[in-house]
Amino acid sequence: YRTFPGNPRWNKKLLTYKIVNYTPDLPQQHVDDAIRRAFMVWSDVTPLKFKKVPWGYADIVIRFARREHGDGYPFDGRGNTLAHAFAPGEGIGGDAHFDDDERWSRYNQEVNLFLVAAHEFGHSLGLAHSNVRGALMYPLYSYVNPETFTLSKDDRQGIQKLYGSKPAN
Numbered sequence: 669y670r671t672f673p674g675n676p677r678w679n680k681k682l683l684t685y686k687i688v689n690y691t692p693d694l695p696q697q698h699v700d701d702a703i704r705r706a707f708m709v710w711s712d713v714t715p716l717k718f719k720k721v722p723w724g725y726a727d728i729v730i731r732f733a734r735r736e737h738g739d740g741y742p743f744d745g746r747g748n749t750l751a752h753a754f755a756p757g758e759g760i761g762g763d764a765h766f767d768d769d770e771r772w773s774r775y776n777q778e779v780n781l782f783l784v785a786a787h788e789f790g791h792s793l794g795l796a797h798s799n800v801r802g803a804l805m806y807p808l809y810s811y812v813n814p815e816t817f818t819l820s821k822d823d824r825q826g827i828q829k830l831y832g833s834k835p836a837n
């Protein structure tokens with residue numbers, strides 16, 4: 669696993685997130701559920717907790733966008749780059765953007781939102797790319813059954829290096 673230069677991380681355990689818009693490809697409930705489960709991938713192995721807020725301040729702002737969308741990292745149409753996210757920090761730090769020229773799906777038609785979101789939130793929490801092929805933080809998207817998805821040891825070691833493991837309770 670790799671972290672970002674300077675090892676940026678959040679210095680609080682409760683992080684808030686806000687979904688500012690939705691893709692037309694899926695019912696809103698499915699988007700909310702995919703995002704919730706993508707955060708759970710990381711909260712399952714750390715002391716981190718994630719809380720969805722409907723408006724106002726949020727640490728992690730989630731949006732769907734096409735092409736140029738105001739952050740200097742324009743998307744590229746269908747395929748190629750699927751999404752991007754910013755390392756922990758103020759303002760745009762932690763935010764995750766999803767390319768709405770993709771065909772977002774719940775199962776394996778096209779791009780699985782849960783799997784991509786789980787990868788993006790790895791970046792939002794401070795993980796860069798891993799060179800371990802089966803790792804969630806590997807730079808290339810590959811479909812796995814979301815129902816049986818498990819975090820690789822490499823991903824878990826990386827996130828626990830930043831935030832520690834889940835306290836026994």
Ligand SMILES: CC(C)C[C@H](CS(C)(=N)=N)C(=O)N[C@H]1Cc2cn(c3ccccc23)CCCCCCNC1=O
Nearest residue numbers: 747748749750751752753783784787788806807808809
């Ligand atoms: C890991 C993802 C969830 C997030 C990353 C983006 S990021 C910033 N969050 N690390 C991603 O989108 N990776 C590309 C990488 C990529 C693969 N190809 C490309 C062709 C052109 C441009 C990029 C790519 C070859 C063709 C396949 C294109 C579809 C799949 N795309 C990818 O796997």
Ligand SMILES: [Ca+2]
Nearest residue numbers: 745747749767
């Ligand atoms: Ca794209």
Ligand SMILES: [Zn+2]
Nearest residue numbers: 737739741765
């Ligand atoms: Zn963006």
Ligand SMILES: [Zn+2]
Nearest residue numbers: 787791797807
């Ligand atoms: Zn990535």
